[in-house]
Amino acid sequence: MxxxxxxxxxxxxxxxxxxxxxxxxxxxxxxxxxxxxxxxxxxxxxxxxxxxxxxxxxxxxxxxxxxxxxxxxxxxxxRDKTYDATIRLGLTTVTDDAEGEVLDVADPAAVAAVDEDAVAAGVARLTGDLQQVPAKVSAIKVEGRRAYAQVRAGRDVELAARPVTVSEFAVHRIGRGADEAGRPVVDVDVTVTCSSGTYIRALARDLGADLGVGGHLTALRRTRVGxxxxxxxxxxxxxxxxxxxxxxxxxxxxEDAAAGLFPARRLSAAEAEDVAHGRRTGPSDPAPAAGPPDNDTVTAGFAPDGRLVALLSDRGHRGERTAKPVLVFLPGERFTAPPEDPLGER
Structure with a gap:
C-alpha cells in the first residue's frame, strides 16, 4: 500500500x-x-x-x-455522483466491501441460479427514489460515536434508513467464477449515478440480499462529482x-468553481458593495414565477472586475423579494464601475 x-x-x-x-x-x-x-x-x-x-x-x-x-x-x-463498481454476489462481509471479514457464504446452488434476468430485476428494484440503510462501517454518528468505531469495537449498531436517489444503475458485465477460497461467486460490473449520501456498498449489500445470496463491493471508482x-x-x-x-x-x-456550481449574476459596483457589507440587494430574478421565493436557489454574485463577491439567495423580506448574501468572499470591499466604452457598451 x-x-x-x-x-x-x-x-x-x-x-x-x-x-x-x-x-x-x-x-x-x-x-x-x-x-x-x-x-x-x-x-x-x-x-x-x-x-x-x-x-x-x-x-x-x-x-x-x-x-x-x-x-x-x-x-x-x-452534487450527484457517478461510480464504476464491481459487486460480488455470493458472500456477505461485515463492511459490505472486500476489506471486511466474510460473515455468510451462499449455497452454491443458489449462486448458480442467479442469472441475467434476476440481476436485471434486482437492479431495477434498487433504481429510483429509495430508503437506504447506510453501511454500518461508516462515519455516521450513533449516540455521539462514529458507527465504524462501534462496529470495530464489536458492537452492533442500527442505522436509520434515509432517502436517496439512484438515477442510473447500469449493468455492463456479469461473470461467474470463484473467490480465493474456491467459493462460487458472480461478479457484476455496474455504473451508478446517485444523489449525495448514497452508499454504493449498501447497494451491493441490498442487491445480494434481494437475490438471496448476499453481496459486497470488490471495486469502486468515482468518475464524477457534479x-x-x-x-x-x-x-x-x-x-x-x-x-x-x-x-x-x-x-x-x-470564480470558475462558483460559476460551475451556481447561476452567475453580474453585480453593479453599488450592488457589489452592498453585498460585500452584508446588505441585501435587488433579487437575482426580477420576474420570478408565482409563489414564494425558492430559498434553496443560490446564485454567484460577481463584481464588475470579475471577482466573486458572494453567494446570494433570493428571499422574501418585509413583503419584497431581495437577494441576501449567504456567504461573502470579499467582506468590506469597495468597488468602482468600469469605464464607459466609447461605443456605448459596458
Whole structure:
C-alpha cells in the first residue's frame, strides 16, 4: 500500500497561495485525509478540505478546496455522483466491501441460479427514489460515536434508513467464477449515478440480499462529482511534479468553481458593495414565477472586475423579494464601475 511520505516538494514561497478547487484522482489504499495532508504540503497552506470521503479501497474523483475555496465545499458535497463498481454476489462481509471479514457464504446452488434476468430485476428494484440503510462501517454518528468505531469495537449498531436517489444503475458485465477460497461467486460490473449520501456498498449489500445470496463491493471508482469528472483530475504525482518545477499548484479558480456550481449574476459596483457589507440587494430574478421565493436557489454574485463577491439567495423580506448574501468572499470591499466604452457598451 502506497502511503504519504515526507519527501514532498514545497511550493515556491514567492508564489501566491492558490485559492480554488483541485480534483485529485485518489489512489487505492489512501484515505481521503491522506490526500488532504499531501495537498496541504503541495499548496503550502493548511486550508485544504475535501468534498466527500472515498474509502481507502476506492479510487477516482476527490474534489479538494484550497484556501478560500474550502467555503464552497458544502455545495460540492451535495452534487450527484457517478461510480464504476464491481459487486460480488455470493458472500456477505461485515463492511459490505472486500476489506471486511466474510460473515455468510451462499449455497452454491443458489449462486448458480442467479442469472441475467434476476440481476436485471434486482437492479431495477434498487433504481429510483429509495430508503437506504447506510453501511454500518461508516462515519455516521450513533449516540455521539462514529458507527465504524462501534462496529470495530464489536458492537452492533442500527442505522436509520434515509432517502436517496439512484438515477442510473447500469449493468455492463456479469461473470461467474470463484473467490480465493474456491467459493462460487458472480461478479457484476455496474455504473451508478446517485444523489449525495448514497452508499454504493449498501447497494451491493441490498442487491445480494434481494437475490438471496448476499453481496459486497470488490471495486469502486468515482468518475464524477457534479461538474467535475476524471478528465479534470490529476494524480498526486502530477501535482507534485508541477510544484517541483516551480509552478503553482494547478487549481480551478474560485470564480470558475462558483460559476460551475451556481447561476452567475453580474453585480453593479453599488450592488457589489452592498453585498460585500452584508446588505441585501435587488433579487437575482426580477420576474420570478408565482409563489414564494425558492430559498434553496443560490446564485454567484460577481463584481464588475470579475471577482466573486458572494453567494446570494433570493428571499422574501418585509413583503419584497431581495437577494441576501449567504456567504461573502470579499467582506468590506469597495468597488468602482468600469469605464464607459466609447461605443456605448459596458
Amino acid at each position: 502506497t502511503r504519504p511520505t515526507p519527501d514532498v516538494p514545497r511550493p515556491d514561497p514567492s508564489l501566491p497561495t492558490p485559492s480554488g478547487l483541485v480534483v485529485v484522482d485518489k489512489p487505492v489504499g489512501w484515505t481521503s485525509h491522506d490526500v488532504v495532508a499531501r495537498t496541504r504540503r503541495l499548496a503550502g497552506t493548511r486550508k485544504v478540505g475535501h468534498a466527500g470521503t472515498l474509502d481507502p479501497m476506492a479510487t477516482g474523483v476527490l474534489v479538494l478546496g484550497v484556501d478560500r475555496a474550502t467555503r464552497l465545499l458544502t455545495w460540492v458535497v451535495g 461538474a467535475w469528472g476524471l478528465g479534470h483530475a490529476s494524480t498526486l504525482e502530477e501535482l507534485a511534479a508541477e510544484v517541483a518545477a516551480g509552478r503553482p499548484l494547478p487549481v480551478t479558480s474560485l
